[in-house]
Amino acid sequence: MNTHVASTGNPLLRVEGLAISHGAVPITTPLSIAVERGETIAIVGESGSGKSLTARAIAGILPPGINATGTVTLDGIPLMRLAETELRRIRGFRVSMLMQDPFTMLNPLMRGGDHIDEMLRGRPEFASRAPRAAEVKRRLAEVGIVEEDVARRMPFQLSGGMCQRVALAAALARDPELLIADEPSTALDVTTQAEIIRLLRRIQRERHMSLILITHNLRLAFSTCERIYVLYAGSLLEVGDAAAVERQPFHPYTLGLLLSEPPADIRVPRLVAIRGSVPQAADVVGRCGFADRCDWAKQICRAGKPPLVARDIGRLTACVRQDEIQGELDALRTAALCAAPATPRRDETEGALVRIDALVKTFDGPRGHPIRAVKHVSLRIMPGESVGLVGESGSGKTTLGRCLVGLETPTAGDIRIDGIAAADFGAMAKADRARVRRTIQMIFQDPYSTLNPRHSVGQALSEALRASAGAASAATPERIAALLADVGLSAAYATRRPASLSGGERQRVAIARALAVKPAILVCDEPVSALDVSVQAQVLNLFKRLQAEHGLSYLFITHDLAVVRQIAERIYVLYLGEIVEEGPTERVIGDPQHPYTRRLVESIPRSANQHAP
Template sequence: MKTGSIEASGGGPLLKVEGLAISFGRAAITTSVSIALERGESIAIVGESGSGKSVTARAIAGLLPPGLNATGAITFDGMSVMPLPERERRKLRGYRVSMLMQDPFTMLNPLMRCGDHIDEMLRDRPEFASRQARGGEVQRRLEEVGISDPDVARRLPFELSGGMCQRVAMAAALARDPDLLIADEATTALDVTSQADIMKLLGHIQRERHMGLILVTHNLRLAFATCQRVYVLYAGSVLEVGDAISVERRPFHPYTLGLLLSEPPVDIRVQNLVAMRGSVPRAADVIDRCGFADRCDWASEVCRASKPPLGALSALRSTACLRQDEIQSEIDARRATALSEEPKALSRGETTDCLVRVDSLSKTFSGARGRPVRAVREVSLHIRSGECVGLVGESGSGKTTIGRCLVGLENPTSGNIVIDGISAGDYRALTKGDLARIRRTIQMVFQDAYSTLNPRHSVGQALAEALGAAVGATDPVTPERIVSLLAEVGLSASYTSRRPRSLSGGERQRVAIARALAVEPAILVCDEPVSALDVSVQGQVLNLFRRLQVEHALSYLFITHDLAVLRQIAERIYVLYLGEIVEEGPTEKVIGDPQHPYTRRLVKSIPRGTIKLTR
């Protein structure tokens, strides 16, 4: 077996990972992960945050951070990679293995022009020795990823959208024509249309070059729509392997079932989203037993007695469930029930009372070189008491600007906003009494809960501060009230002493929702509140929003780019494109029978597998 050459051998699988174990000191992060990838094949590594997906991908690419140690075997094109000195691994990584990261803004040097990132990858190739030759190749590479504007090569990353930056990052990653591309959550930060465009481009390039692709993602719909085979990773171990169609149609492991049922369906509105309880444990804590046992409805003592091996059930399917034979019929039945769930009829009575009314709202910002940028154009919408209204559109469509105008974080350039009978187009012009009333009426839940919580304050301090604003400075904020507020969002009293850094993403979002509820508002503006969460946690938070709406007669303006999420929570939808409302109506009609070309594009962009939900 070769250990010193990076040249292609042309025989056998492109990549073979055997018994990969990664640790930090004595603490295990992954345990005995094995993966195989054929030339030109695409595989997905899926699982929740903390499952070990990204660290496995980094180990394959030779990019483990300092302090992490890997054992096992990684064979690339017949060459044993683990014994290679770093200099040789760097050559392999630079030429034959490439990696595309989640955040393009961290992949690209903010001080380098976009074209220079690609130019840098071409300089050591003799055919591109001259600057002129490299310049022509840079333009060709940009065109390959769908960028036809030659001016993009001269721009800095901050001058481009997230989707455009990801295309530039992809062009740089592919510039040396690698045999293997590892895409680690490469579309997570993008809206659904940009995501669809990027994956379509990537699939085309992969097929054209016969390139291997490893897609690391927590988005199962994306994995099934893109990849040929799927590896399900949990707590550092592979729990299921199979071809994408078979795994989606008939999962063998309870964890795979849980991931599938946590995905909000776009075809129907289900009565209750299935959400797995608990969270992913550390691999070191479950090294001698089934890591999923504590969250599994079918776990027994045998599951906790030893670590289940990954056993082959056929040439194409493997699972690490010891009880698969016994429980498969129940797994099938639960899957079938979820697929045939009838949409729940809305029980809210008709009312003409509007809690919020927006009329002809426009917002113009000052852009580069003083040029005006019209973010919102003549938008009108209304929200009734107890109603959830969805606002959907791509990044840059003006969704967040509208939400910020509603809560007074931005002032509209023109138009009017009426909240609970008070004209709120300009919060600065409100009387002290009206301002206090509006603050109690409307609150906002942001996408990144961590950035909205003071890292030095405990959860109890954050909620006490919010309750102080709600009940008035003269009324005491009791520990019982804080505990009651935590209970509203499904958290125990023990969370009062914890700080944001010790919470998971879902727990932080629950704390943020609890803080917003402290003033007992009538409406919440929810700006992408679940887009950064794992699919299982997303289901938990969506169920929480639905429960709070019923129990408190809350209204929502739910801002998102995900129509599947809106199908589960919104009664009506406004579709926003380039700052303008292009379609509106009941959720069922807008998603089921879209009329505007842009809405049809949004619906078409949703990644779908092979399963069709029945009604």
Template sequence: MAREGQESPLLKVEGLAISHGDVPITLPLEIVVERGETIAIVGESGSGKSLTARAIVGILPPGINAKGAVTLDGVPLMRLAERELRTIRGSRVSMLMQDPFTMLNPLMRSGDHIDEMLRDRPEFASRAVRADEVKRRLAEVGIVDEDVARRMPFQLSGGMCQRVALAAALARDPELLIADEPSTALDVTTQAEIIKLLRRIQRERNMAVILITHNLRLAFSTCQRIYVLYAGSMLEVGDAAAVERQPFHPYTLGLLLSEPPVDIRVPRLVAIRGSVPRAADVIDSCGFADRCEWAKQICRAGKPSLAARDASRFTACIRQDEIQGELDALRSATLSATPETPRRGGTAGALVHVDALVKTFAGRRGRPICAIRDVSLHIMAGESVGLVGESGSGKTTIGRCLVGLETPTDGDIRINGIAAADFGAMAKADRDRVRRTIQMIFQDPYSTLNPKHSVGQALREALGASAGAPSPAPQERIASLLAEVGLSAAYATRRPASLSGGERQRVAIARALAVKPAILVCDEPVSALDVSVQAQVLNLFRRLQVEHELSYLFITHDLAVVRQIAERIYVLYLGEIVEEGPTERVISNPQHPYTRRLIESIVRSAIQRAP
């Protein structure tokens, strides 16, 4: 996979195999990074992306081992002692993590993280000189407010923390930056800003970048070459433009088509069924075979190797020549699918009516912070409504006010005709009725499930909180709830820690359905999921809406996602609604500058723009 006619690559990874004891996590991998080049390693959670990145710089967790060869500009990194590796980390190769709060010491001021990286350089021996350099480094990542250097990480937004973490990662001027999901935890506009910033700095420094991501749209818009990793094996490698134009492996195409298009609302998102297996379980066969529509016995008879198809393309699909026409046809059919016209909600009175809602929190030094300003909205029976905006816009606060987790400072909330602005002041009968009418699903299902309780216990508790009307035996009802969200009855005995992110979210949805609600408030329910799992869960939401005649308030920062689920949307900016209307009209013809900025921030793949 080395490129002919060029000087030796900056980084060469040969036969890199990672294991936990005798259990393989990745099978031998080959990766090449040229000087100044940006490559992407893409794949779902559990594929081995992050551990591969950590193995390159020698920071694997205890008990995890790596074999093979990693050569950085002629230096064999895996042969170096830890003391020697420390001199290379930061100065020649550096890492930027997904969550900036894990990179920044919560007890250190933001500027001190950069200062610490400069102290061992003779030219920055003086504290005053370092202070000037810290200022310059922060300016390089777009931070011109000098007060930021004096703030603690918890006083900064997620995007600002990521900028500080990037400045610290670049402080020793590395030749190679490994960015592990650097924008996944951020809202869409901040994502776009961080990626644009990273690309600018990379070009200015002629720095090589390895981008670790599950987002192929992001990879195609940023990188020259793509490595598709799945269950510890490379399934496809090639120039980004060529892979985007015509993926050779069914898994690559599945990832591409799992991305919700912003241009149209499709009848059904393409979702890859199942989940990523362990490398140890597919060591002698194609790891993707059990999830592949084109798999045959030959795919399970042995481990397919990564084979060249032309000078710049490699694939591990042994049936690629036979099925390429079908892959292309599926892509074409998906992109040309007739846009779905969302069904209209009922014509009866609104199930949820919010009028002039205000919520003020006590800020630092007693200064009030107004999170919501004069917000009015309604949700009809059977209708799905999107609430869109960046982090800090007030979306979650509105959702929490609707379910009684926050009490608004002013304004009125009526749910199914019951005044519900202050749950504490409601009669018990009314409060119980409202809680059965409206339920909430949160972004992180793990934090809302008791880790000591089995799935069956969680659902049994939810059923116990229902109306007490006659129902099937609890075990039957639990099995029925699990079946509704696509899980088998066997999941009742499992605990949250043994579930994947998508499975946990399905359990959270099942728990919300236990009381047979009319309305679900869904707070970023798919933002923490891989694109393939996100497509599965979005399809589930749409099916449940039809089967149960549910109404949704779907809270998200992603307009591509909201287009697939909502019939109307409200756009929220700094606590105020700045635009509202049918989803099709708002996205196709936005009137407010903020809405236009949200739409422009969406990374679009050419596969979704192709005719």
């Protein structure tokens, strides 16, 4: 099976029949990849697809107990036949890795510059300290760091973006021919993501270095890479030129990934979400791994493992029905990307459900210097309205949300929720406090940290129901089942514990718990940013449905303008604690007036085929 699309016959990296397993349990089926000199490819798929383990197998750093078979050849050298001592002379020097979380990639006990210094010591020209120090400075400048003191700072003293730049400089210090970047921007803010990806591409072109980008984000892959490998449940489902795959996906899974991504240029009535979740490779041996989630699956898809075969020049797909269903795939894409009707302007003379006036929140900073996280912010949320609060980390978004639900007390300013003064929960009358807590609930970014791991889902919902009704009789199995049904889960989930749930299932449980008190407004703090793109689409559709059915209001806190465009009618843009722009969503994103808003819009990944909204 030839998977070396558009190969010159002498690629820098050739992977053939690479299969990864845990003992006798398969994690990936045999797959083949080729990377030309100076080429950028992407390996794309959801969590659990095998992307990161494939990258680690190529670099020869699989975890203990995980085994790989097949061949990995770098410039003619069979890496999997080398002893560990020989691999160490390849790893870092010819092949290097950049991990997702820069804080775990850097040694917390070493200064930033020392990570680069350590990588330079094996080279004769940097045997003494002075040349190494000069080279560290040059390497930091290459990744956009010109501040003299960064080399002397510890990782905890650096931002996530700065840590990732230092980690990149260290990964490049030995001038590798191939860099494997495993989700290098996922843990970062949208503007920092864009900066890191632009930096990676610039350095890759200047050095004529090969790059493998591991990502779950198809749009990021399209904007960055020349070829795409789509991996699902350990098997390759589609391979091809990035522009061609973007123009017309051949596999239903590729199309599902693409349509799950919220479009930045339009608001759609509903995202096309892939139902279910990624299975284990061991559970779909001998059949199409995507069949259980595919609307076009037939018996032929389950009768055997579909081979990855050529369907066009430089295009491979593992869909046995591609010729039959391509017209339907194309029609679905056209229909899914039709803009939703314009949201009618609300009459803002009616009473606001939430009023925030001149809110200030100051924290004690180091050496007695106060930090003003929120600066004179005023905001309105009308009944049944969805409002977006947009900004990067450190802008004050979460602090504002926590002030609304009483987890922080503002330093100054006024908050009114359903007409009740709610700036200081501690000073409120007991009845008013109880009423406000029933009116407003908060959903957090990480649902696992908000659920007691020792309690079942049913126990968590029972507590919320009792808090709402004040009686144990309110928490009946029927009420719990109704709450679960409201968020798309079966009654059987009541007996399960958080550890047995996927990220999307945990977030649904967190939403059900918030709904138990029948709130009028939900404060949603980055509720989909930690989820896979297909699960993100499912949860965003759920938020839309719940708003329509229950008349809910939302304060939707996010850094992602593509997400907020799908959910919010109005947007407030927060920068360094201040509102710098506000207005209807379509106007703010379509015609941003403030330089910061423009920067957020420009940070949305786009391929050469796309234009800014």
